[in-house]
Every structure is written in C-alpha cells, then in structure tokens.
Amino acid sequence: MSTPMLQATDVRAGYGAEDILRGIGFELRAGEVLGVVGPNGSGKSTLLRALTGLIPLRAGSVLINGTNLSELGSRQRARLCAVQPQVEAPLFDYTVEEFVLLGRHPHRGPLTPPGTGDISAVKSALEHTDLENLGRRSIRSLSTGEWQRALLARALAQDAPLLLLDEPAAHLDPGHRHATHVLLQQLSRGKNLAVLCISHDLNLAAEFCDRMMILSHGEIRALGTPEDVMTEQLLQDVFRCSSLRLAANPFTGRPGTVFSP
Amino acid sequence: MKPAPRLAILGGATAALLVTAVCVGPTHLLDFSRLVELMMAGPSTPALEKTSIVLWELRLPRVLLAAAAGINLALGGILLQAIFRNPLAEPYLLGLSSGGALGAVAALAAGATAVVWPALAGSLLMACLVLLLCRRRIASDLPSLLLAGVALGALAQAFTTALILRFDPGALRSILFWLMGSFAGRGWSEVWLVAPGAVIGFFLVMILHRPLDLLALGSESAHHLGVRVLLLQTGGIALAAVLAALTVAACGTIGFVGLMAPHIARRLAGAPHAVSVPAAAMVGAMLTVGADLAARSLPAGTELPVGVITGALGCAFFLALLVQKR
Numbered sequence: 001m002s003t004p005m006l007q008a009t010d011v012r013a014g015y016g017a018e019d020i021l022r023g024i025g026f027e028l029r030a031g032e033v034l035g036v037v038g039p040n041g042s043g044k045s046t047l048l049r050a051l052t053g054l055i056p057l058r059a060g061s062v063l064i065n066g067t068n069l070s071e072l073g074s075r076q077r078a079r080l081c082a083v084q085p086q087v088e089a090p091l092f093d094y095t096v097e098e099f100v101l102l103g104r105h106p107h108r109g110p111l112t113p114p115g116t117g118d119i120s121a122v123k124s125a126l127e128h129t130d131l132e133n134l135g136r137r138s139i140r141s142l143s144t145g146e147w148q149r150a151l152l153a154r155a156l157a158q159d160a161p162l163l164l165l166d167e168p169a170a171h172l173d174p175g176h177r178h179a180t181h182v183l184l185q186q187l188s189r190g191k192n193l194a195v196l197c198i199s200h201d202l203n204l205a206a207e208f209c210d211r212m213m214i215l216s217h218g219e220i221r222a223l224g225t226p227e228d229v230m231t232e233q234l235l236q237d238v239f240r241c242s243s244l245r246l247a248a249n250p251f252t253g254r255p256g257t258v259f260s261p
Numbered sequence: 262m263k264p265a266p267r268l269a270i271l272g273g274a275t276a277a278l279l280v281t282a283v284c285v286g287p288t289h290l291l292d293f294s295r296l297v298e299l300m301m302a303g304p305s306t307p308a309l310e311k312t313s314i315v316l317w318e319l320r321l322p323r324v325l326l327a328a329a330a331g332i333n334l335a336l337g338g339i340l341l342q343a344i345f346r347n348p349l350a351e352p353y354l355l356g357l358s359s360g361g362a363l364g365a366v367a368a369l370a371a372g373a374t375a376v377v378w379p380a381l382a383g384s385l386l387m388a389c390l391v392l393l394l395c396r397r398r399i400a401s402d403l404p405s406l407l408l409a410g411v412a413l414g415a416l417a418q419a420f421t422t423a424l425i426l427r428f429d430p431g432a433l434r435s436i437l438f439w440l441m442g443s444f445a446g447r448g449w450s451e452v453w454l455v456a457p458g459a460v461i462g463f464f465l466v467m468i469l470h471r472p473l474d475l476l477a478l479g480s481e482s483a484h485h486l487g488v489r490v491l492l493l494q495t496g497g498i499a500l501a502a503v504l505a506a507l508t509v510a511a512c513g514t515i516g517f518v519g520l521m522a523p524h525i526a527r528r529l530a531g532a533p534h535a536v537s538v539p540a541a542a543m544v545g546a547m548l549t550v551g552a553d554l555a556a557r558s559l560p561a562g563t564e565l566p567v568g569v570i571t572g573a574l575g576c577a578f579f580l581a582l583l584v585q586k587r
Contacts, residue, residue: 054484078487085485091346091477092532102474106487110468158486 003066005030005162005194006051006081011060013050014218019058020046021218030161033188033195035209035226037202039239043218044198045086048166051196052083064162078106082158084151086166086198090139096150097135100125103157118157125156128183130176144171152180156187163187165197169204177201181208203256206230207249214238230255264536267529268543275543282324282554288315322452327444327553327567328546329452330508331518332459335526335545336466337501338519339538343473344497345407351519352505355407356414358516360387360502361509362440363417363424369436370424377454377510384506387413388498442515442568444553451511458507463542465500469493470534515568517575518548524582548574 004027011024020043028034038044049055051062053069062069064080072080082103090099103125104118114122126132129149134142142150148171155163165184169177185208187193199205205212206226214222214229216238222229232246235257247258284290290312299310304317337352344350352358364383365376373379394409421440428436466473472493475483480490508515526540552570559565 049481052485054481074484074489075487078485081485083482083485085479085482088479088482090479091343091348092474092527094474094532098533102471102478102486105471105475108471110471 002029004028004063005065006196007063007066008051009061009063011047011050011062012058013046013055014058015046015055019218021050024050024060024218024220026213026220026223028162028194028196030192030194031188032211033184033197033209035205035212036196036198036215037200037205037212038215038221042215042238044215045166046218047215048083048164048196048198051164052081053077075106078158078160080160081162081164082155082160084155084163084165084168086170088151093138093140095135096126096131096137096139096142096153097122099139099150100131100153100157103154104159106158121157121159122153125153128156128187129153130179145173145176148172149176149180161193163193163195165195167198167200169199169201177204184208202230202235203249206255207252226255230257264531264533267531268536268539271529271540271543275547278547278550278554279324279328282327282550283316283320285554286315286320286557288312290316290320318448322449323444323447323553324550326447326452326455326511327549329456329459330444330512330515331522331545331547331549332542333455333462333504333508333545334515334518334549335522335541336459336462336538337504338521338545339523339526339534339541340466340469340473340497340501341519342523343477343534344494346477346479347404347407348524349520350407350410351517352501353514353516353519354414355391355410355501356387356412356417357384357391357502357505358509358514359414359417359421360384361506362514363421364506365510366421366424366436366440370427377507380510381503381506383417384502384509385499387417388502392495392498438566439513440568441566442513442571443556443566444512444549445557445564447511455507455511458504459542462500462504463538466534466538469497470538473497473534473538513566513568515549515571517571517578518545521571521575521578522548524578 006028009025012019012022014020024047036044036047050057064072064077100122101114101118104114104121108118126135129152131146131149131153134146139147139150148168152168169180172180181204184195184197188195197209209226211224212226212229213220214234221238222234230246235244236242243259245258245260247256248254249256288311290296295312299313299316334352341350341352341355342348361380361384364379368376368379390413391410394406425433425436472488475486475488476490476493484490522541522545523537525544526537530536530540548571549567552567552574556565556567556570
C-alpha cells in the first residue's frame with residue numbers, strides 16, 4: 001500500500017498548561033477527502049495548527065508523505081501541504097491575481113518573476129473557484145464569500161498534494177458551498193490530492209467526504225465512512241442536541257441530519 | 262497604468278529633484294555644461310575653483326547623504342510595517358532611532374568624538390529589547406508590542422534629554438541641532454557610512470520582498486506558505502535597526518520619513534513589495550532631499566534642522582490619513 005500523505009500518531013498538543021488535543025491518530029491517503037467535524041471548541045482548528053507545525057507537538061508525530069514534519073524545511077513543507085485558513089486580514093491591498101500568485105511562493109526563487117507554470121496555476125485556481133472575472137479586482141472590494149474563494153484559490157495555486165482546509169464553505173451561499181465541495185471531491189479524484197476539510201456542515205461533509213472524523217474535547221470520538229460515523233446517538237451526544245435526527249439524502253442515500261421540532 | 266511605467270516616472274522625478282538639489286543653493290550651479298565638466302573632472306581638479314569645491318565638497322555629499330538617509334529610513338519603515346502588520350510602524354516610532362540617538366549622545370557625554378559605533382549599539386540594543394518582547398508576544402499581540410516599542414523609544418528620549426543637560430551651553434545648541442537631524446556640514450565620510458547601508462539594505466529588502474508580502478497577510482498564513490516567520494521578523498527588525506543606526510550616526514534623528522515613504526509608495530506604485538520597495542526608496546530619498554532643500558533655502562541664519570521639516574510634514578501626513586479614514 002502507498003505511503004499515507006498525512007499520518008498523525010498519538011498527537012498531543014495545546015496552549016499554556018492545557019492539552020487541547022489528546023491521542024489523535026489517523027491517516028489520510030492521496031485521492032481521499034477526510035471531513036473533520038465537531039462542536040465549537042472541540043480542537044478542530046488546533047488540530048490544523050498541530051498538523052502544520054504552527055504549534056509544537058507535546059507528544060506523538062506527524063508525517064507528511066512519509067517525512068516527519070519537524071524534518072521538513074519550511075518551503076519544502078509548503079510545497080507538500082497547502083492550507084486555507086478560516087480567517088485572514090491582509091494589511092495591504094492587492095488585486096485578486098496578485099493575492100493568488102502569492103500561493104506560488106514555495107515554487108519561486110527570491111527574485112524570479114512569475115513563470116508560465118506560475119501563471120497557469122493562478123489561472124486554473126481562479127477558474128476552479130469561479131473568480132476568473134475578478135482577477136483585477138482589489139481584494140478589499142470582495143464580498144465575504146468571494147474572499148473565502150480567493151483564499152481557496154491561493155491554496156490551490158500552491159499546487160500541493162495535501163490540502164488542509166479550515167471551514168472553506170462557512171460564508172458561501174448554497175450554490176458556491178455545493179460547488180466548493182464538488183470541486184474538492186473532483187480535485188481529490190482527478191489530481192489525486194489528499195484533502196482534509198474542517199466543516200460545520202454535517203450534511204455536506206457526509207455527502208462529499210470519503211471518511212469523517214468526529215472530534216470532541218480534543219479526542220477522536222469516531223473515524224470512518226459517513227455511514228459508520230453518523231449515528232444519531234453519537235451526534236446527539238457530541239453536539240449536545242437531542243433534536244438532531246438522522247435523515248438520509250433521498251437522492252444519494254448518504255446520511256444527513258435534520259432537526260426534530 | 263502598470264507598475265513599471267509608474268516606477269520609471271518616479272525614478273525620473275527623483276533624479277530631477279536630486280539634480281535640482283545639487284544645483285540650487287547660495288552658490289547656484291546652473292551652467293549645466295560646466296556642471297557636467299566638473300563632474301567628469303572629478304574632485305581633485307581644478308582644486309581651487311569655487312564651483313568645484315561647492316560641488317564636490319558641499320553639494321554632492323550633502324545631497325547623496327540626504328538621499329541615502331531617506332532610502333535607509335524608508336526601507337526601515339517598509340520592513341517594520343510588514344513585520345508588525347501595522348501601517349504606523351517605523352524606525353522612529355519604534356524607538357530604534359531614539360536608541361541610536363541615546364547611544365551617540367551618551368558617547369559624546371563621555372568625551373568620545375566618534376558616534377557611529379555607540380549609535381549602532383544603541384539602535385541594536387533597542388532592537389534586542391523589542392525582540393525579547395517579540396519572542397513572547399509577536400504571534401499573538403503585535404499592537405501591544407508596537408506600544409512597547411513606543412514606550413522604550415520614549416524612555417530612550419528621556420535619557421537622551423537628561424544627558425544633553427550635562428553639556429555646556431555652547432555644545433548644547435550644536436548637539437540639539439544634530440539630534441533634530443541635519444545634513445549640514447557633512448562630508449564624504451558620512452556618505453561612505455550611510456550609502457553602502459542603503460545599497461546593501463535595498464538589495465536585502467528586495468530579496469525579502471515576497472516573504473514580506475506574505476508576512477503582511479498574517480504570521481500563520483506566512484508560515485503555511487513557506488516563510489520562516491521568526492527568522493524573518495528577527496532579521497527584519499535587526500536590519501531596520503542597523504539602517505536606522507547608520508542614519509542617526511551620520512545625520513541625527515529624522516522622524517516620519519519611514520512612516521510616510523512606504524504609504525506614498527504604495528499609493529503611487531501598488532501594494533506588492535516588488536514595486537513598493539523601490540518606490541519607497543525613491544520617495545524616501547525625495548522626502549529627505551526635498552526637506553533638506555527646503556531647510557537650506559530659508560534666509561541665511563534661519564536654517565532649520567531637517568527633522569523639524571519632516572516632523573511637520575509627518576504631522577500633516579498623519580492628519581491627512583486620519584481624515585481619509587473617516
């Protein structure tokens with residue numbers, strides 16, 4: 001079997017004296033979309049920070065494409081792993097094209113102008129995120145949804161085999177939310193990318209992810225196919241919501257949730 | 262208009278101002294063919310001709326020093342604004358210039374004549390103090406860190422003032438004039454001190470142009486895109502400190518150029534550092550050379566320190582920014 005693109009083993013991490021994540025272990029392979037869901041404060045964003053070396057691990061290890069995270073140089077890591085952050089507030093104003101081109105940094109020398117590979121990666125990322133007509137617009141003039149797509153476009157332009165996304169569809173309208181998830185699925189299948197996607201939308205995660213991880217209090221409560229993971233009792237328990245009910249998608253048969261009165 | 266023609270226009274304007282500053286003064290050098298002849302002849306011949314002396318011993322070093330100082334301060338500003346993710350950061354506001362001034366004045370008070378190394382030590386000490394705070398707070402609370410820099414700068418200024426009072430009245434005026442920033446009476450030795458810093462600093466900042474773009478997005482995003490954030494922050498602050506120290510040692514403290522030049526440059530050329538760094542260097546040179554030209558164009562006996570003029574300009578600039586933000 002091929003080397004997992006991302007492998008976390010018994011990861012413990014946190015801030016100050018407190019451990020936020022405990023005993024996190026999972027694998028993510030090329031061509032697979034893993035959805036990470038869990039209530040607020042369950043450690044989803046901290047997991048992303050630990051997986052990318054933003055906070056040190058207190059125990060355990062993270063391997064990216066078989067190499068320990070601590071042994072990867074920063075540019076080498078950025079060529080392997082692209083991240084779409086949940087929030088970002090750039091200090092200066094750029095055009096959308098200039099902003100997405102910044103995603104090519106790990107592939108470029110310090111003074112080299114953008115090459116044909118960089119320009120085509122930016123063009124493709126803008127097309128994938130439905131931003132091709134906004135390339136010359138100032139990023140400050142974008143709507144929240146457009147801005148979120150620009151962040152995704154920059155991560156796509158990074159052209160890394162591992163994509164980590166922190167709520168990539170949180171501010172999108174239903175059409176773009178659906179399109180984003182379809183895109184992630186297509187990228188994982190067509191380009192053989194490994195995609196880890198943090199989400200609050202259980203239905204979209206169950207619909208488009210190959211596997212799901214449910215985090216609660218910094219620990220993995222369940223990890224498996226949506227059908228295995230999405231059980232009514234577990235979801236009610238984890239999200240502390242007795243009104244949460246399972247209802248399969250009538251078109252695909254995938255599990256989903258609705259609220260009972 | 263694309264950035265390249267904008268930079269070309271800015272380059273033309275900078276060159277025109279530099280030539281004007283060389284030509285204009287108590288002794289006007291308006292005969293251009295003679296000026297070119299003197300430039301080609303070099304400083305040694307004809308040694309005793311007045312225009313040659315004015316050109317080679319007074320005007321050229323003064324204008325080149327002013328331009329180099331402006332470039333250094335602008336580079337410091339552009340580095341610190343990206344590192345602190347704050348459009349108000351600059352060497353003067355962050356106390357780097359004040360640290361240099363304290364080092365220089367402390368050396369003068371102790372009887373030393375050379376102030377370069379003490380100024381350098383003062384600026385670097387201030388940078389170290391800021392960095393010590395950085396190591397704990399830089400990722401989480403940059404505005405507080407900037408305030409800490411402002412506070413340390415104020416402390417350095419207080420110590421400087423206390424030291425100045427120890428000088429006799431005769432020395433006091435010249436020290437104060439020096440402290441407020443001036444290019445008067447400087448020669449080639451000061452040019453050779455400041456100009457290499459401007460050239461090397463410019464190339465270093467140009468090499469860092471994209472990491473600075475990424476850092477301005479936020480330290481987490483810069484990390485994800487392959488920037489060694491702490492190294493860039495530490496190195497950038499140290500470079501800004503060295504550039505500020507060289508400038509303070511040669512010309513005294515000149516405030517607000519490091520604040521104004523990057524803002525004006527981004528307006529004129531665009532936000533990416535690939536264009537805003539060269540633009541800021543040119544705008545910085547224009548601000549200091551222009552301020553010096555204004556300072557020495559005043560009636561005889563009323564010449565003002567350059568720092569007073571840049572300070573007044575800075576105040577107007579701050580207010581304009583505030584009005585615009587409303």
